[in-house]
Amino acid sequence: MTAVVSLSILGTLLGALLGVAARFLAVKVDPLEAELEALLPGAQCGQCGFAGCRQAATALAEGTAKVTLCPPGGRKTVVALAERLGVSFDTAEVEETAPRIAFIHEDRCIGCTRCIQNCTTDGIVGAPGQMHTVIQDACHGCGKCQEVCPTDCVELRPVQVTLATWHWHKPSPQVHARARSRARVRAAARAARAARAARADARAATPTAAATKVEAGGAQ
Amino acid sequence: MKLFRIRGGVDVEHRKELSSEQAIRVMAPPSRLHVPLQQHAGVSADPVVAPGDRVLKGDLLAQPQGAVSAPIHAPTSGVVLEICERMAPHPSGLSVRSIELEPDGEDRWGACLPPIEDPFTADPAVITARVAEAGVVGLGGAAFPTAVKLGLGARTPIDTLVINGAECEPYLTCDDRLMREQAGEVIDGVRIIAYTLKVRDIRIAIESNKPQALEAMTRAVGAIEADHDGRIVVVAIPTRYPMGSERHLVQLITGHEIPARRLPADVGVAVHNVATARAIRHAVRLGRPLVSRVVTVSGGAVRRPMNLEVPFGTLVSDLLEACDGLAEDPPARLLAGGPMMGQPLPDREVPVIKGIGGVLALSWGEIHDGPSHPCIRCGTCVSVCPCGLVPFEMVQYVRHDRLDDAAALGVRDCVGCGSCAYACPSHIPLAQYFHYAKGRLNAEDRDRRKHELMKRLAEGRTARMEKVARAKREALAKRKAAAAAKKAAEAAKAAEAAKAPAAGDAGAA
Structure with a gap:
């Protein structure tokens, strides 16, 4: 009896404490949102249709946006988001686009500064009436500048592989099989040789017209 | 002297006899040279010549850019034809900016840097500056600017200098020949390095399969013993691949294991190659920049394997021609470097650069070209891995x-020696898988860094925009307040004015 009473009292007290703690020490922001925001590129480019990455993360947390919403994030972001939210995604919807960066055709640039004003990462330099240019290291290829350019002088170009960024490809089964394919080629060559030899033998056995002619010539 | 134990490694057929008895021959400059502006680790050099310029041997062609870079000098006298993109001696087959030079055949030295007569009384900083000026880079293969490594002595205390003459890669004999033929010059270079780094303990490590080199170096050390106050020891190290790997050599000799992703300097050791030591001597004593190196041309497909002193920029095709061409054409493999760690060359029209110590043309009989089989989990790769990794699990x-997951198992700590792939009974291309993994992980790191930069830039811009907006709002509010105050003041004045005449009227009344 004493045990039951003491345990119930203890339980009630601790429950009350937890209840109070939950009210006073509540976390204001949904931690999921913050986590999702960290997974997004964070360049606030707005290509997802939301004002920025924070708003996109909110929509994702609420479940009103798809994990495939972020074009510059690419496949990696989609996979990370899907893993965090425990949802599946349609692989067909994610096209693996090569990273691109903007390039300004300077002969067509009129110096309107619209791209500069719209660049979320301060990746374009220039002055009114003077041509602009892209700082390659500060561009992440969101394409906002392309949308606003009145002379269509912005082009998104795929990032070039250089000696510093190149790396070995994965040894694919095909590469493994190269030796096998070479063996196959050799086998085919052998077969062809055998076939040629067989044909020659056949020719020798039944002399063709030409051979007969030569023989005939030799006889004359 | 006591050597410490290191783990793993494989016994390889060294096949050095193909070229080890061929004395070093100086190759005459061929009819054209493609001198790449990037021959070293770090930032590429910036050309200071223009097409049409006449240059003499040793003249500056391109100057370094940034802290980790090296200048490029003219390998021979001639005319600069063009500065353009040319294929790099790199497995990707990508191009690199190069200076195309047409040699005039005279091979005349220009005005060199002034020789430093007595380097042992000079300021170490002067020597370091000279080494940088002469474009000396590590000739062991990594091509890291040597001056940067020499400058380390001023920052971190270094107590041991290890000179790497191990040359553990099969086929290669360039360092072996250099030590046999020019031991005196090498030792002089070693003493200059030791003086610059203020190191008194010097160990010259040579694999025991090079008895003549060991003897020549020991004799050369004996000759200078009298006027050297430090300790120089020539150490015969066991013949086992990869003994020449910097990390393993340091552990073998000093017993200190270099922590993962750290440098020998972190355990108080500096490692330099024997060919680098000779290049340093030439830069300091003769004022000659690094314009050529000894290259071993070998392999079963080469008619006459040789050790050649080759001007940089010489095309591999010209190099093979100098060795009477190929007996087996095309060869099964054309490699830059040794057969274990060397990289395939994409073409023969690529130049020899500072980091290339060997060009191998291997015949079909010398390589394994069978299919790979499933892993049988025999554990051979684990026992041979000199880094203590678990290749079969990583792969x-x-x-x-x-x-x-592969990175968690330590794939980044793989030095790429290829011992696992060599020993694998199933012929799994383990080393290739790890090359791929390391490349991808590096690319992901780069992406992450860019991602962070983008985030920082975007946040910075947002903050700035908010500040501008706030300032505008405040200015507007201030203006409004000022306008309101003015209005109120005017209204008050008007009221006063209205009141005053009224008062005056009242007074008059």
Whole structure:
């Protein structure tokens, strides 16, 4: 009896404490949102249709946006988001686009500064009436500048592989099989040789017209 | 002297006899040279010549850019034809900016840098500056600017200098020949390095399969013993691949294991190659920049394997021509470097650069070209891995692109020696898988860094925009307040004015 009473009292007290703690020490922001925001590129480019990455993360947390919403994030972001939210995604919807960066055709640039004003990462330099240019290291290829350019002088170009960024490809089964394919080629060559030899033998056995002619010539 | 134990490694057929008895021959400059502006680790050099310029041997062609870079000098006298993109001696087959030079055949030295007569009384900083000016880079293969490594002595205390003459890669004999023929010059270079780094303990490590080199170096050390106050020891180290790997050599000799992703300097050791030591001597004593190196041309497909002193920029095709061409054409493999760690060359029209110590043309009989089989989990790769990794487990992760798991097992600590792939009875291309994994992980790191930069830039811009907006709002509010105050003041004045005449009227009344 004493045990039951003491345990119930203890339980009630601790429950009350937890209840109070939950009210006073509540976390204001949904931690999921913050986590999702960290997974997004964070360049606030707005290509997802939301004002920025924070708003996109909110929509994702609420479940009103798809994990495939972020074009510059690419496949990696989609996979990370899907893993965090425990949802599946349609692989067909994610096209693996090569990273691109903007390039300004300077002969067509009129110096309107619209791209500069719209660049979320301060990746374009220039002055009114003077041509602009892209700082390659500060561009992440969101394409906002392309949308606003009145002379269509912005082009998104795929990032070039250089000696510093190149790396070995994965040894694919095909590469493994190269030796096998070479063996196959050799086998085919052998077969062809055998076939040629067989044909020659056949020719020798039944002399063709030409051979007969030569023989005939030799006889004359 | 006591040597410490290191783990793993494989006994390879060294096949050095193909070229080890061929004395070093100086190759005459061929009819054209493609001198790449990037021959070293770090930032590429910036050309200071223009097409049409006449240059003499040793003249500056391109100057370094940034802290980790090296200048490029003219390998011979001639005319600069063009500065353009040319294929790099790199497995990717990508191009690199190069200076095309047409030699005039005279091979005349220009006005060199002033020789430093007595380097042992000069300021170490002067020597370091000279080494940088002469474009000397590590000739062991990594091509890291040597001056940067010499400058380390001023920052971190270094107590041991290890000179790497191990040359553990099969086929290669360039360092062996250099030590046999020019031991005196090498030792002089070693003493200059030791003086610059203020190191008194010097160990010259040579694999025991090079008895003549060991003897020549020991004799050369004996000759200078009298006027050297430090300790120089020539150490015969066991013949076992990869003994020449910097990390393993340091552990073998000093017993200190270099922590993962750290440098020998972190355990108080500096490692330099024997060919680098000779290049340093030439830069300091003769004022000659690094314009050529000894290259071993070998392999079963080469008619006459040789050790040649080759001007940089010489095309591999010209190099093979100097060795009477190929007996087996095309060869099974054309490699830059040794057969274990060397990289395939994409073409023969690529130049020899500072980091290339060997060009190998291997015949079909010398390589394994069979298919790979499934792993039988025999554990051979684990026992031969000199880094203490578990290759068979890592490769499973890499195969399924689970690179983070592979990284957790330490794939980044792989030095790429290829011992595992060499020993694998199933012929699994383990080393290739790890090359791929390391490349991908590096690319992901780069992406992450860019991602962070983008985030920082975007946040910075947002903050700035908010500040501007706030300032505008405040200015507007201030203006409004000022306008309101003015209005009120005017209204008050008007009221006063209205009141005053009224008062005056009242007074008058």
